[in-house]
Structure formats: structure tokens, C-alpha cells
Amino acid sequence: MMGMITVEQDLTRRVEQFIFREARLQDEHEYAAWEVLWTDDAIYWLPANGDDIDPEQQMSIIYDNRSRIGVRVRQLLSGKRYTQDPKSAIRHLITNVEVLDQTGDEVSVGCNVMVYESSLRGETLWAARTEYLLRDTPDGFRMARKKVALVNNDKPLFTLSFLI
Amino acid sequence: MNVMTRPEVPDFATLIGKDRVHGSLYTDADIFRMELQRIWYRTWVYVGHESEVPEPFDFVTKSIGPQPIIMTRGADGQVNLLQNRCPHRGNQVCTEAQGNARKFTCPFHNWTFANDGRLEATAFADGYKGQDMSALSLGRVTRVASYRGFVFGSFAADGPTLEEHLGGAAETLDRLCDSSPTGEVEITAGFLQHRVKANWKFVLENETDGYHPAFVHASVFKVTESGIGSLYGSKSTAVTRDFGQGHTELDLRPEFRLRDQPLSWFGTTPERLPDYVAAMEQAHGPEKARKVMIDGTPHVMIFPNLFIAEIQIFVLQPRAVDDTVQHVTALQFKGAPDMNRRLRQQTMGSVGPAGFLLADDSEMYERTHRGVLSRDPEWLYLARGEHRERMDDDGFRIGHATDEVPSRGIWRHYRQMMEME
Numbered sequence: 001m002m003g004m005i006t007v008e009q010d011l012t013r014r015v016e017q018f019i020f021r022e023a024r025l026q027d028e029h030e031y032a033a034w035e036v037l038w039t040d041d042a043i044y045w046l047p048a049n050g051d052d053i054d055p056e057q058q059m060s061i062i063y064d065n066r067s068r069i070g071v072r073v074r075q076l077l078s079g080k081r082y083t084q085d086p087k088s089a090i091r092h093l094i095t096n097v098e099v100l101d102q103t104g105d106e107v108s109v110g111c112n113v114m115v116y117e118s119s120l121r122g123e124t125l126w127a128a129r130t131e132y133l134l135r136d137t138p139d140g141f142r143m144a145r146k147k148v149a150l151v152n153n154d155k156p157l158f159t160l161s162f163l164i
Numbered sequence: 165m166n167v168m169t170r171p172e173v174p175d176f177a178t179l180i181g182k183d184r185v186h187g188s189l190y191t192d193a194d195i196f197r198m199e200l201q202r203i204w205y206r207t208w209v210y211v212g213h214e215s216e217v218p219e220p221f222d223f224v225t226k227s228i229g230p231q232p233i234i235m236t237r238g239a240d241g242q243v244n245l246l247q248n249r250c251p252h253r254g255n256q257v258c259t260e261a262q263g264n265a266r267k268f269t270c271p272f273h274n275w276t277f278a279n280d281g282r283l284e285a286t287a288f289a290d291g292y293k294g295q296d297m298s299a300l301s302l303g304r305v306t307r308v309a310s311y312r313g314f315v316f317g318s319f320a321a322d323g324p325t326l327e328e329h330l331g332g333a334a335e336t337l338d339r340l341c342d343s344s345p346t347g348e349v350e351i352t353a354g355f356l357q358h359r360v361k362a363n364w365k366f367v368l369e370n371e372t373d374g375y376h377p378a379f380v381h382a383s384v385f386k387v388t389e390s391g392i393g394s395l396y397g398s399k400s401t402a403v404t405r406d407f408g409q410g411h412t413e414l415d416l417r418p419e420f421r422l423r424d425q426p427l428s429w430f431g432t433t434p435e436r437l438p439d440y441v442a443a444m445e446q447a448h449g450p451e452k453a454r455k456v457m458i459d460g461t462p463h464v465m466i467f468p469n470l471f472i473a474e475i476q477i478f479v480l481q482p483r484a485v486d487d488t489v490q491h492v493t494a495l496q497f498k499g500a501p502d503m504n505r506r507l508r509q510q511t512m513g514s515v516g517p518a519g520f521l522l523a524d525d526s527e528m529y530e531r532t533h534r535g536v537l538s539r540d541p542e543w544l545y546l547a548r549g550e551h552r553e554r555m556d557d558d559g560f561r562i563g564h565a566t567d568e569v570p571s572r573g574i575w576r577h578y579r580q581m582m583e584m585e
Contacts, residue, residue, distance in 0.1 A: 048516070049354050056505075059353050059492075059508070072520070078386050078387055082380065082524045083524050120534075156359035159358070159523045160518050161518060
């Protein structure tokens with residue numbers, strides 16, 4: 001019994017450390033290092049108008065496959081992505097990290113996220129429920145899927161051009 | 165009678181010159197209030213598409229400027245544009261974004277309205293004994309008309325018909341529908357709502373500005389295989405067009421005709437969309453289908469708020485002098501699922517708060533809004549291409565792809581509307 005708890009605690013701790021590292025790479029605009037964290041079959045998804053829409057049929061704020069994640073990163077690195085030049089100053093705060101499921105080498109994780117953004121326009125507060133599908137690899141966890149459901153994704157939103 | 169004090173009417177003849185406009189037109193809150201009266205609550209404003217309320221009793225919430233509007237499909241099949249305000253004491257009767265409802269019931273005192281706005285019942289009706297309640301329905305947008313499924317509303321009882329208002333720009337909607345094998349477009353993929361802290365006219369003018377893409381969108385042209393860049397270069401054969409009535413177009417057909425490749429406008433080839441191509445050939449015959457697929461869909465800004473950007477529509481909503489929402493979604497062609505999937509994918513990549521294109525446009529809107537608050541120079545300079553402006557065969561002003569023909573056209577119309585009592 002003690003062993004089980006230790007294994008679970010160990011997993012939760014590894015998951016948290018991964019999520020915190022991903023957040024730091026986003027906060028510090030380490031785009032290339034962030035891109036490495038994705039698997040080849042990855043999906044990066046920010047739904048609009050709720051968190052249970054069908055992204056194959058309905059508009060999402062972001063619905064990137066791996067190749068489009070690459071375009072997003074290259075655009076940020078191009079030196080001409082004006083909405084991020086100057087870069088937004090951002091900090092992710094992450095709480096309520098919970099391992100939801102574990103199957104084979106995959107772990108489903110949920111957490112609550114707030115991001116404080118300061119940009120030329122002013123200050124903006126973003127809040128979301130974020131869910132990950134992480135795959136355990138020899139190089140550590142990799143993101144196979146990340147879904148960021150903004151609490152106000154059914155309302156008019158200012159530009160969100162940093163990595164969330 | 166207007167019981168409120170009338171602000172002094174600005175001198176638009178001075179503020180709007182032949183090739184310059186004054187910065188205060190974008191930032192003055194009194195001018196914005198006047199625009200609501202003289203433009204938004206008067207002219208034909210695009211509200212929604214018939215395909216958003218396909219069945220009787222369907223409804224969807226929309227807007228005309230800051231005013232919420234409920235668009236409903238009545239039992240009789242007619243589209244109604246209603247105001248979301250109980251005639252009793254003003255409460256909003258509808259808080260859902262969309263749905264199907266035979267009635268709207270105000271939660272405040274339980275008054276009930278039919279889906280065409282008529283008052284059907286009041287609670288504890290004995291309290292209204294002897295009262296004539298017949299005029300107490302949900303407010304209606306005075307005139308409602310649609311063109312090719314696009315529904316417009318006007319709060320003015322008199323004035324040009326919708327077709328007169330659309331004028332030469334109506335043809336662009338026909339052209340759009342030609343790209344659908346059934347002749348019909350649909351709006352079914354839900355809207356992204358992208359807010360900018362900027363005046364709505366920066367957005368309006370930018371939609372047909374062919375001068376900015378080479379710079380504002382340089383990052384996209386650099387990192388993708390996009391063939392869009394050359395359309396907006398100094399050697400482009402594309403033209404800007406002023407249809408009058410404030411409607412403007414960036415007509416890219418000359419470039420696509422030079423390429424002479426079907427679906428090049430969409431960055432793809434017939435081999436990748438075999439079902440769509442077959443359906444188009446079936447509908448139009450091979451010769452016309454090829455021509456339509458070479459020309460592509462229009463890039464047209466229908467004054468004051470409907471922008472058709474080849475593969476998507478934007479609906480502009482001013483909420484305050486410095487608060488504008490761009491409602492945007494993919495166009496969908498009825499009967500073309502393979503095409504539609506690609507339209508959605510490309511739209512999601514390019515537009516909305518995180519879009520590869522629109523996030524940068526929106527950055528410019530906000531920076532420009534802050535910029536024009538400066539006192540010197542007070543003017544925006546819109547003279548580009550004046551020397552080469554000319555008339556096309558239909559009598560519309562045209563210019564080079566990068567010329568400011570559209571902005572000048574928009575301001576000519578704007579001045580006319582704002583000077584009209």
C-alpha cells in the first residue's frame with residue numbers, strides 16, 4: 001500500500017515538474033525548446049464557444065497539428081511577428097494538478113491555469129482549464145495533446161499570440 | 165424630439181479632405197455616438213446568414229453596433245430581427261447564443277413573446293384590464309432584407325433598398341456563391357470573436373488595403389509556402405476598386421488569371437479536392453467551372469461591416485469608440501465537404517485571437533489607435549496612387565493593388581452619411 005502511494009506521488013511529482021517546465025519555457029519565450037516537448041502526432045487545441053465542441057467541424061482559437069505548431073514557432077522566431085515584438089511579459093500560475101488517467105506509457109493530466117499578460121495594449125488576465133495527454137519517453141514526458149479551455153472562450157477575446 | 169443636448173456637429177468637410185482625414189474621426193467619442201445614429205442605426209448593416217437559422221423557431225443572437233439583436237426564423241419561414249429588450253421594463257429576454265424556441269419568456273415578470281416578437285401573454289393579466297397592449301412587442305429592426313442568404317437590417321423606415329445599397333458590390337456576392345457547387349454558401353462553423361482596443365474604421369479600411377500585407381504579414385510569407393505575397397507586391401496586376409456606397413474590393417483576379425491554374429487562389433490544386441472539382445464541373449459545366457476556380461472568391465468589404473476575405477467572413481461590431489469586435493468564421497459551400505474541411509482549417513490558422521494573420525493586423529489597429537491620439541501631425545495621409553486612379557468598364561474607380569483607392573472611397577461615403585441629417 002505504501003509502495004502504491006509512493007509510485008503515485010512520484011508520478012504526480014514528475015508530471016508537475018514537466019508542466020512547470022513547459023510553463024517556464026512559455027513564460028520566457030524559449031520557443032525552440034518548447035517545440036521539442038511535442039510528439040510527432042501532437043495536437044495543440046484552444047477551443048472556442050465552450051470546451052466540448054467538435055474541432056473537426058467548429059472553429060477553434062487554435063487547432064494545430066504538429067506541422068502547424070512548427071509554423072507557429074517559426075513565425076514567432078521570424079523577427080516579424082509584430083504582435084509579439086515586443087514580446088508580452090507573461091507568467092503562468094498553475095494549480096490543482098491532478099493525474100486523471102494512466103494507460104500504458106500515457107498519462108492524462110488536468111490543471112487550472114492563470115496567465116497574467118502585460119503587453120503594449122495593457123494588462124490582460126487569462127484563466128483556463130488545461131488538460132494534457134503526456135507520453136512517457138526515454139527523453140522524459142512529451143505532449144501528445146494539450147487542450148486549453150479558456151473560461152471565457154465564448155466571449156470576445158483580445159489577441160492571444162504568446163504561447164499559452 | 166431629441167430631449168438630450170445635441171453636440172455640435174463637426175465640420176466634416178474640413179475633417180475629411182480629398183486625400184487626408186483628421187485623427188479625431190477615429191478617437192472622438194462624440195463622433196462615435198453620431199456614427200451610431202447616422203450610419204449604424206440607419207444604413208443596411210449585415211446581421212447574419214439565413215443558414216444560421218435553418219429551421220422554424222431557430223434563433224441566434226447577433227448585433228447591430230453595440231445593440232444586441234435576436235435573429236429568428238418564424239413559423240412562417242420568415243427571418244425576423246428583434247431587439248433583445250422586454251417592452252415592459254427593459255430586461256433582456258434571451259441570454260442563449262443560439263437555439264430553437266417557440267417563445268421567449270422574460271424572466272423578470274414572465275411576459276411571453278412569440279418567436280416573431282409579438283406579445284403572447286402577460287402574467288396575472290387581470291392587472292392590465294382595459295389596457296391596449298397591442299403595441300407592446302419586442303422591438304423589430306425596421307427593415308429586413310436578404311441577398312443570396314446574407315441578411316441585412318436597417319433601422320431607417322425609408323432609404324435605399326438593400327439592392328440599391330449593395331449596388332455594384334452585389335456582384336461580388338454572386339461571384340462568391342458561384343464558387344459553391346450548389347450556388348449556396350453556409351455559415352455553420354461557429355464564430356471566433358476577436359476584440360481590439362481600436363476604432364472600427366481602422367479595421368474597415370485595412371480589409372481592402374493592399375499596401376500592408378507585404379510588411380505586416382511578412383512573417384507568414386517567410387515561414388510558409390504561401391503564394392499570397394506576390395499578389396500585394398509593387399508588380400502586382402491586381403486592382404483596388406471603389407464600388408461607391410462605401411463598398412470596396414481588392415480584386416485579385418488579374419493575378420489568378422495570369423497563373424491560369426484552378427484553385428491556385430486557394431493555395432491548392434484540383435487533384436487535392438477531387439469531389440469539389442467534380443461537383444463544380446457538374447454544376448457549371450467544365451468550361452465555366454474552370455473559369456470560376458481560376459478566379460476564386462472575392463475579397464470585398466461591404467460597408468459598414470461585412471468583409472468577405474476569400475475563405476472566411478468577418479462581421480465588424482463597434483462597441484465603443486475604441487472597442488471593436490471582429491466576428492469571424494469560415495465560409496462553407498453547401499455540398500462540398502472536402503472543400504469545407506480545408507476552408508475551416510485554413511481559417512483557423514489565419515484568423516482570430518491567435519491567427520497567423522489577424523493577430524498582427526490587430527496589433528496594427530491598436531498601435532494606430534494609440535498613434536493617432538498624438539497631436540502632430542493631426543492628419544492621416546491617404547494619397548497613395550491618386551495619380552493612377554482610373555475608371556473601369558463599369559464606371560468604378562480602380563487603382564493598383566497597393567493604392568489607397570478603397571480608403572478614399574470609404575471616406576467619401578462616410579462624409580456623405582455623416583453630413584446627412
